Amino acid sequence: MTSESSGRVRDDTARRGTTAGGGATDPATEAFVAHRNLLFTVAYEMLGSAADAEDVLQETWLRWAGTDLAAVRDPRAYLVRITTRQALNRLRTLGRRKETYVGSWLPEPLLTTPDVAEDVELADSVSMAMMLVLETLTPTERAVFVLREVFDLDYDEIAEAVGKSPAAVRQTAHRARAHVAARRPRGAVPPTRTRDALDAFRRAVETGDLQGLLDILAPDVVLLGDGGGIKQAVLRPVRGADKVARLMIGGLMKQSAAVSMEPAHVNGHPALVLRLDGELDTVMAVRFDDGRITGLYAVRNPEKLTGMRRETALHR
Secondary structure: OHHHHHHHHHHHHHHHHOOOOOOOOOHHHHHHHHHHHHHHHHHHHHHOOHHHHHHHHHHHHHHHHOOOHHHOOOHHHHHHHHHHHHHHHHHHHHHHHHHOOOOOOOOOOOEEOHHHHHOHHHHHHHOHHHHHHHOOOOHHHHHHHHHHHHOOOOHHHHHHHHOOOHHHHHHHHHHHHHHHHOOOOOOOOOHHHHHHHHHHHHHHHHHOOHHHHHHHEEEEEEEEEEOOOOOOOOOOOEEOHHHHHHHHHHHHHOOOOOEEEEEEEEOOEEEEEEEEOOEEEEEEEEEEEOOEEEEEEEEOOHHHOHHHOOOEOOOO
8 A cells, every 4th residue: 555655646646747858857846855754753653654654655645736836935834734634534544444453463464774863852752662652642742842842843834734823832832741751661772772672682583592681671561462353363462571571582482484583673673574475474673661671572563564664764
């Protein structure tokens, strides 16, 4: 779905973007292409789904292509406004879809380009742990928080995007900021430290080193699995280091296929990719607090793994 939607946007912009003489692009296409990665990032942070974010971009392009550019003072702000409104509409639909989802719903992991990790604030905002925190906000709170805290839009711009007054947006931003602050990971962890911990985690799982795994996991660690009813996964959160460690080691031991665990850069952070007989099976992201793993997020639903086929560029 992601590749199809992305293809529709590219094909449509290509058709509209070439003149009869061939080659030159029109102003609408140039503006859309220039801000495309930004618009995708806005939509993805609001939705947690690359497939839905691509569909939002398609809807944004269709509305943008029919806009009188002479009346647009700031193409970037105008495009962000369209994208936000479309993402809000889809976020409410997505909420109803999650109510019937089988097991835990996790954000769709993305294989990200190296430059995402270099922007610490952006990487933090798209981390699996933060995306799950954003899931606890209302749709409007999420839109306001993302636009203000991640993209640094002013309150007047956000007000136009979400259809609220600037005063109401300020109150919503304050409420959302406090809500997120109480739930976000405690302190940034350097990527090298995360990679070292993941290497130790991988070795412990592969060798069946239970004590080694317990040394890395926080006592109150939580494992969430997302199989979407398509692949087997834990249906409820598994809590506690001993339970999680035994489940991880036992699950790997039961596999009859050739299993490999490889490092990858997912959502701007080091993560692990599990392959069975060379085929992508699971993306494992983690949350760190105070030097230990407090959250493990295992995405197995194959419909959510399309973002791992190629690197995705995210920008603010």
